[in-house]
Amino acid sequence: VMTQSPATLAVSPGERATLSCRASESVSSKLAWYQQKPGQAPRLLIYDASTGETGVPARFSGSGSGTEFTLTISSLQSEDCAVYYCQQYKNWPLTFGPGTKVDIK
Amino acid sequence: VQLQESGPGLVKPSETLSLTCTVSGASVGSGSYFWSWVRQPPGKGLEWIGHIYYSGRTNYNPSLKSRVTMSIDSSKNQFSLSLSSVTAADSAVYYCARLVTIFQAVKLDYWGQGTLVTVSP
Numbered sequence: 274v275m276t277q278s279p280a281t282l283a284v285s286p287g288e289r290a291t292l293s294c295r296a297s298e299s300v301s302s303k304l305a306w307y308q309q310k311p312g313q314a315p316r317l318l319i320y321d322a323s324t325g326e327t328g329v330p331a332r333f334s335g336s337g338s339g340t341e342f343t344l345t346i347s348s349l350q351s352e353d354c355a356v357y358y359c360q361q362y363k364n365w366p367l368t369f370g371p372g373t374k375v376d377i378k
Numbered sequence: 379v380q381l382q383e384s385g386p387g388l389v390k391p392s393e394t395l396s397l398t399c400t401v402s403g404a405s406v407g408s409g410s411y412f413w414s415w416v417r418q419p420p421g422k423g424l425e426w427i428g429h430i431y432y433s434g435r436t437n438y439n440p441s442l443k444s445r446v447t448m449s450i451d452s453s454k455n456q457f458s459l460s461l462s463s464v465t466a467a468d469s470a471v472y473y474c475a476r477l478v479t480i481f482q483a484v485k486l487d488y489w490g491q492g493t494l495v496t497v498s499p
Contacts, residue, residue, distance in 0.1 A: 303482070303483070303484070305486075307424075314492055315416075315486070316489075320484075321483045324483070326487070358423065360424075360486075362483070362484035365437060366438075366440065367426040367484070369423055369424040370423070372423055
């Protein structure tokens with residue numbers, strides 16, 4: 274089971290946003306982060322816990338292993354308002370966390 | 379790479395939901411990818427339904443396995459989802475997506491825009 278915190282996060286433009294994801298059992302580094310904007314499909318940001326997908330801005334970074342993971346947006350931009358989901362692929366079925374909604378303060 | 383879902387937007391309870399995903403820019407007959415379905419009830423999170431390989435080999439979410447069938451048609455570059463005995467709980471936006479495995483990483487790297495399916499009498 275994947276959990277995420279906080280459920281909602283409001284950050285001022287240019288400030289850092291830190292999102293957390295926890296797995297109920299170790300998933301090693303087999304974790305991805307997705308961004309979903311309203312009315313759009315999810316977009317892959319990070320895989321293997323810390324590897325950025327091609328084309329993803331450098332302000333997005335991931336860290337962690339085992340059961341604790343973090344997605345950091347180093348300097349929040351208005352276009353980063355979205356829901357962010359973590360997803361494990363250590364075991365089948367693939368499972369997603371409930372998401373963290375990021376808003377502009 | 380582009381994926382596009384198609385199918386009825388309204389399905390009656392107890393009937394079968396059927397969707398097709400048409401792929402362009404990549405071949406569903408390639409052994410390099412798996413072809414997946416993910417759904418999202420309105421206002422809720424994401425649920426992986428399963429995937430199919432070019433050979434027809436499938437991997438389904440156990441929570442839906444008894445009701446799910448996936449198929450693939452390389453000649454049309456399409457793959458399909460059938461979900462039987464639907465209830466209101468199956469109302470969701472259904473996405474098709476390409477799944478790629480690279481050095482043990484599993485990535486859903488391209489997604490369709492999604493199609494809303496409502497289960498209602």
